[in-house]
Amino acid sequence: MLEFFRRHRGAFLITVTVIIIISFSVWGGWKSGRDSIMAQPTDPAFEVYGRTYTVAEAQRLSRRLNVTYMLQLFDLLSALSRSGGQADAAINQVILQTELERLGVMPDDAEAQAAMEKLPAFMENGVFSQQRAYNAQQMLGSYGLSAQDMLDIMKLSIGHAKLKDLAGKNYVAGPLEVEKSYASEHQxxxxxxxxxxxxxxxxxxxxTDEEIQKYYDENKETYKTPEKRAVSYVFFENPKEDDKKPLEERQKAQREVVDRVNKFNEASIAPGASFDAIVKDLKEAELKAPLFERESPPDAIKDEADLIAAIFAHNNQTRPVSDPVKGAKGYYIFTVTQTEEPRQQELGEVKxxxxxxxxxxxxxxxxxxxxxxxxxxxxxxxxxxxxxxxxxxxxxxxxxxxxxxxxxxxxxxxxxxxxxxxxxxxxxxxxxxxxxxxxxxxxxxxxxxxxLRKREDSAALRENMAATRASMEQNRLFEAWFSKLREAAKPRTLLKEAEEQA
Missing domain, CATH: 3.10.50 (Chitinase A; domain 3)
Known part of the structure; x- marks a missing residue:
């Protein structure tokens, strides 16, 4: 249908790799329950207008959102992301597309392609580059995205501009308003x-000492030594990034890591499961972290905020072995081997x-x-x-x-x-x-x-001020209108609800 996007392969690869990581972390992360390890493509992700969208559909919408960033469609990106995180932004895509179709103002493919050919991302020496466009299409196709996804995002961008114009087209900043704004900013x-x-x-x-004693007596409960915990853990490191390796080889390496995590996790939920025994049976490397405070973890895991939080929230009595915890460079499964409870500090220690x-x-x-x-x-x-x-x-x-x-x-x-x-x-x-x-x-x-001093560019500045005021009002009116649309659409993030109930 389209022969689009070629050239600068490396830059697009980096961008799309980020897209895959972000969409996985939002919709494909580890579940908190013990019955299922990962969210599956067919699991319900969210519901809007009474229709349920699967994890696979949600991931695609998330990747399309990041394509919006790659194409530098920042006005659209801001409108889609304003309600919250990437989950809300995926839902907002559905709502915006539905409303464009309902109002009959959805641009067609020809209009979208014409607009896309003017984007800086596909320009070379000021002219649209068919080669650069085709190359981008091939790269995105490797990751489950297509030229049609690009067109659909472009349609949303054009449609968003139309709706914003409709919402605020009758607003014009008055001369007095512009003059006040100009004086406020440029005087x-x-x-x-x-x-x-x-x-x-x-x-x-x-x-005084009396003031110190009084403060200590009134706040005694807050002066305790920090809790300390020691853990044994297994680190399932993600494969090293290597763009030179074929895509299939990289995907295979990542699946092997996921398989190891699955096997360890499945073994850990068996009755009487022992962390040390699982490590030995599966021939994994056991790592240890001696007693440490939450605010001063050992160097090996000091940058893994989610892991540290999980360690100090873990209850060994109800769950001897943890669920998998996603880190910056892989996954962790741990068991708490020792806990040192907080101790009341005496006045001399905290004076x-x-x-x-x-x-x-x-x-x-x-x-x-x-x-x-x-x-x-x-x-x-x-x-x-x-x-x-x-x-x-x-x-x-x-x-x-x-x-x-x-x-x-x-x-x-x-x-x-x-x-x-x-x-x-x-x-x-x-x-x-x-x-x-x-x-x-x-x-x-x-x-x-x-x-208020005279300036040679004062007329241009006032003109820009009027345009800025009009744009701000258009955005405000569009956001108010779109918020009503969201309420009517009754969105629900089902995957999050399922995790909270697990």
Whole structure:
């Protein structure tokens, strides 16, 4: 039907490999129950408009979603992904396609192909490349995707633009609205600041032994040593990625790993199953991790967050051997061999930690008071007609020199420039901003003047501002309308419900 997508084979291979991994992790992961190891292609994945979609269909929709990213159709990708994760985005594809067909605005193949030929992904020297397109088609076909999937995504992109235009076509940003937005973003703010140091407050904070004892007595239950666990585990490492190997050889290697995991898992659910015996019978390599805290796991597994969570959630009495746990580079099955329960810590063990906590609390309270007192005094003086420079000197505060800045382009060399500009924008000229948090404490800004200066590109900026406002309103209207469609479609993620019930 189509002869599409050729050239740059390696780049497409990397992208599609990511697509396969993501769709597997969403719809094809290990079940939490003991009766079934993996979600099967025919298992129900989700339901929408009363129709049930299988895991295989859901995986295909997920891969198509990632094709959307590869084609750089970011407006569509944002609309599909806004409700949540990739599962919701797959459901949103079905809803969007259904609504386009219901309204009779679904583009045909010819319109989609014409639009696709203009995508940067298929351009070479500014011209559509048939060779590059054909090559991409062949690569995607190896992974269960086709040129028709590309066309269908392109149809959704065109249709989404049409529906968004329909939803907000009557909205035009008014001149006053545009002018306010332009002034808000591009006016020059002349600002001077006064900084307040949290470290100075810490140095001034005094914490007594009585306060430490009282805090310990009130929070005693929180001061316990961390639980420690030791495990024995088997690591089923995924095959090393090698693009030079034939696809069938790579798939065979991955199936062999899955088969080993299945065999170990099936043996572990037999009555009286022993982890050590299974390791010996299946000739797997047993690895050990001595007692460790959750926050400081051994180097071999320190990057496996899901595994660490599973180890400290595991109950050996009800399940001596764990379910398979998917890691970054393979799968793990483990048994907890030793547990060291948390122990109550005495005051002497945590006195320094409590002192640090109370010092930090007092410093923050002192900082807040210092900023509020200074702002009140400065505001009162300004109201009396005094100059900010004289007031700062009188209150022994350090006033920085006046700086020009804008919301649109705050100076990169100025710390917290955007936060200062945003606060100054909302403060009248001659006034003081509210307290602005910084990484060293807080600051106040005095807005000395606001100027809307002439610019050669002001007409173009206003035009862009009007287009941006219109686009934002169109997106808002489309999202509100699409949310109603989702409610009417009554989507349910069945695979997730099945796992929660297992």
């Amino acid at each position: 020059t703010l002349k600002v001077a600041t006064i900084s307040f140091s949290l470290e100075d407050q810490k140095k001034a904070a005094v914490v 320094d930690k409590i002192k640090e906590t109370l010092t930090a609390q007092k410093a923050q309270e002192g900082l807040t008071k210092a900023v509020n007192d200074a702002r009140d005094a400065l505001a009162a003086g300004l109201k009396e007609g005094k100059k900010i420079e004289d007031l700062a000197k009188e209150l022994k505060l350090t006033l920085t020199p006046v700086t020009d800045l804008t919301i649109f382009a705050p100076p990169a060399e100025m710390p917290h420039a955007y936060e200062i500009a945003r606060a100054a924008r909302d403060t009248p000229a001659g006034g003081l901003t509210q307290s602005i948090d910084t990484d060293t404490g807080a600051l106040l800004a005095h807005v000395q003047a606001k100027e």
